[in-house]
Amino acid sequence: MTIRLCIFGNSHVAALRDAWLRHPERWPNITADFIGAHRNGLLETQIDGQRLAPFTGQSATYFAAINKCNTVDLRAYDGFVIAGALVSAAVTLQLYREARWPELPSLAKTALKKRLLISDNAAAAFCQAKLAARLGPLFATHLRSGGVTAPIWITSQPRLSAACRARGCSPSKTLSRALRSGDGPALSALFDSAADAACQAAGARFLAQPEQSRQSALLTRPCFMNGAIRLTGLGREKQPKQDFMHANATYGAAVLDQIAAAALP
Amino acid sequence: MTKNQTPYATLPARAFWRTASPRHDIYQPATQLSSELKIATAGSCFAQHISDMLRATGLTLLDAEPAPAMVSPALARRYGYGLYAARYGNIYSARQMLQLLQEAQTGKPNPRYVWPHKDGYVDALRPRIEPEPMASIDEVLALRGHHLRRVAELLGKTDLMILTLGLTEVWTDRATGRAFPICPGICGGAFSDDLYVLLTQSHSEILADLTEILALLRQFQPKMQLMLTLSPVPLSATASAAHVLLASARAKSVLRSAIGEFTEQNIGTSYFPAYEIITQPSFGGPYFCADHRQVSKAGIALVLDIFAQAHGLTPATDASIHPVKPSEDELICDEILLNSFAKPAPAI
Numbered sequence: 001m002t003i004r005l006c007i008f009g010n011s012h013v014a015a016l017r018d019a020w021l022r023h024p025e026r027w028p029n030i031t032a033d034f035i036g037a038h039r040n041g042l043l044e045t046q047i048d049g050q051r052l053a054p055f056t057g058q059s060a061t062y063f064a065a066i067n068k069c070n071t072v073d074l075r076a077y078d079g080f081v082i083a084g085a086l087v088s089a090a091v092t093l094q095l096y097r098e099a100r101w102p103e104l105p106s107l108a109k110t111a112l113k114k115r116l117l118i119s120d121n122a123a124a125a126f127c128q129a130k131l132a133a134r135l136g137p138l139f140a141t142h143l144r145s146g147g148v149t150a151p152i153w154i155t156s157q158p159r160l161s162a163a164c165r166a167r168g169c170s171p172s173k174t175l176s177r178a179l180r181s182g183d184g185p186a187l188s189a190l191f192d193s194a195a196d197a198a199c200q201a202a203g204a205r206f207l208a209q210p211e212q213s214r215q216s217a218l219l220t221r222p223c224f225m226n227g228a229i230r231l232t233g234l235g236r237e238k239q240p241k242q243d244f245m246h247a248n249a250t251y252g253a254a255v256l257d258q259i260a261a262a263a264l265p
Numbered sequence: 266m267t268k269n270q271t272p273y274a275t276l277p278a279r280a281f282w283r284t285a286s287p288r289h290d291i292y293q294p295a296t297q298l299s300s301e302l303k304i305a306t307a308g309s310c311f312a313q314h315i316s317d318m319l320r321a322t323g324l325t326l327l328d329a330e331p332a333p334a335m336v337s338p339a340l341a342r343r344y345g346y347g348l349y350a351a352r353y354g355n356i357y358s359a360r361q362m363l364q365l366l367q368e369a370q371t372g373k374p375n376p377r378y379v380w381p382h383k384d385g386y387v388d389a390l391r392p393r394i395e396p397e398p399m400a401s402i403d404e405v406l407a408l409r410g411h412h413l414r415r416v417a418e419l420l421g422k423t424d425l426m427i428l429t430l431g432l433t434e435v436w437t438d439r440a441t442g443r444a445f446p447i448c449p450g451i452c453g454g455a456f457s458d459d460l461y462v463l464l465t466q467s468h469s470e471i472l473a474d475l476t477e478i479l480a481l482l483r484q485f486q487p488k489m490q491l492m493l494t495l496s497p498v499p500l501s502a503t504a505s506a507a508h509v510l511l512a513s514a515r516a517k518s519v520l521r522s523a524i525g526e527f528t529e530q531n532i533g534t535s536y537f538p539a540y541e542i543i544t545q546p547s548f549g550g551p552y553f554c555a556d557h558r559q560v561s562k563a564g565i566a567l568v569l570d571i572f573a574q575a576h577g578l579t580p581a582t583d584a585s586i587h588p589v590k591p592s593e594d595e596l597i598c599d600e601i602l603l604n605s606f607a608k609p610a611p612a613i
Contacts, residue, residue, distance in 0.1 A: 098333040102404045116330060117411035119404060121397050122344050126336050
């Protein structure tokens with residue numbers, strides 16, 4: 001039995017497409033088409049009779065340049081994947097910058113003069129609400145409201161590359177503080193559960209970042225990130241060296257394995 | 266003595282029913298407001314309108330417990346943020362306010378006031394501050410301790426406290442006298458006559474509480490001024506055995522009377538007549554929604570207009586009054602829960 005998948009995404013879909021192009025034989029029971037668009041390109045579409053087409057010039061440009069198409073027949077697929085799409089663990093760090101909550105192990109040692117203490121329930125609800133407004137869940141809702149009934153999976157955006165620490169250029173003080181304080185696992189777990197709830201509310205299922213790719217709970221092992229390529233229609237254009245956000249084909253393959261496990265009976 | 270020699274001869278137009286202009290004369294502020302003045306709000310659900318009104322006039326409203334920046338205003342309100350100057354929830358009675366100030370002085374939450382609810386626990390002194398109960402007693406106490414510290418910090422920098430009172434019926438802990446915002450057993454705890462007793466505050470009790478509130482506020486900030494308002498929203502229910510209309514009239518009358526005497530006796534205190542603006546026909550009202558209980562948007566707008574005009578402030582557009590634009594029934598109100606106990610009205 002072969003499952004026909006349409007894999008949507010923003011720049012993070014490039015890792016999955018790269019893995020697929022390199023090792024298509026690894027997933028013999030899947031056929032996959034990849035539809036990528038930067039920024040809000042996926043949302044700037046309309047669904048008419050289950051055909052998805054861009055309605056802004058920007059979106060049409062993405063569809064033409066990256067995907068070489070101007071419309072997607074949604075009826076041709078047994079399931080849909082939305083890759084990355086801003087469903088990112090950075091949301092929990094955004095909350096962590098201002099607040100603490102009882103589930104965090106560091107709470108006992110934290111002076112709360114500047115930071116707010118919020119409840120565990122509030123932390124979960126705030127993260128869920130923030131994630132629900134991100135591209136992934138919004139696009140899933142868009143597909144559902146357009147009549148799509150097939151399964152939709154939303155894959156996690158990869159956590160930042162651990163290489164950012166090795167090179168001494170940690171991109172945020174909050175992340176460094178979280179890693180030092182021992183709050184990483186709790187923040188990571190909060191993200192996974194909040195993303196799961198946000199995706200469910202949008203009619204989709206969340207696929208968390210593959211365990212083997214994680215490092216220190218909030219980072220991604222460099223071997224899953226080094227050599228990432230950009231989402232373009234021009235082939236293999238590498239991400240700049242300072243990019244710590246995008247994953248490579250090894251990561252893409254791990255995610256495709258997850259998708260296959262979820263999609264195949 | 267001729268007619269011209271009586272005390273009435275020299276009174277201004279506002280002293281006479283025939284010549285008083287309700288809109289222009291009703292409120293003569295004792296306190297000058299400016300954007301430099303740091304204002305805190307507290308009180309019954311109607312006080313949420315007062316908070317919104319103050320924001321709309323560009324005044325500096327303190328917020329000791331702001332929601333994290335990533336949280337939308339609507340979600341923040343569901344979790345008790347952005348309603349008042351701190352997350353104390355609704356404070357319906359003078360007794361509740363007094364005890365909050367006393368607790369903020371000590372900074373020590375009491376585990377006695379943690380109620381079990383559903384599969385968790387709630388803070389009995391603000392049981393609906395969050396939509397779901399917390400997982401443990403420790404969590405409730407940690408959150409309350411944090412809240413008390415923030416309240417103490419808030420009071421230390423407040424120039425003007427605006428307190429809106431609403432109720433005289435208060436459910437209290439029989440052993441300690443601690444007042445709750447809502448009857449135990451409704452959203453947490455279990456009601457028991459042995460544990461809880463209804464206190465219906467008298468004029469003298471409210472007056473005494475207000476006097477102590479002022480003294481405590483000034484321990485935090487010696488120059489703090491206190492502006493009182495009275496919620497025009499009638500009681501949702503009464504446990505007094507009286508008809509709810511009569512109980513409402515009693516509560517509002519006693520509160521209004523005590524507030525009047527208190528503000529006449531204490532320098533640095535004042536009264537803003539939102540109650541009269543909403544309820545008196547002279548203003549074109551009364552301004553209530555179809556349920557004759559919630560205040561209508563037109564009423565809120567009139568209150569804002571009179572307040573702003575008296576203070577020489579410019580009210581902003583309706584959009585900035587409510588960043589979330591809650592409708593009347595979206596106000597965060599504990600008392601409204603009592604409606605669920607009402608039996609269907611008998612057929613006439």
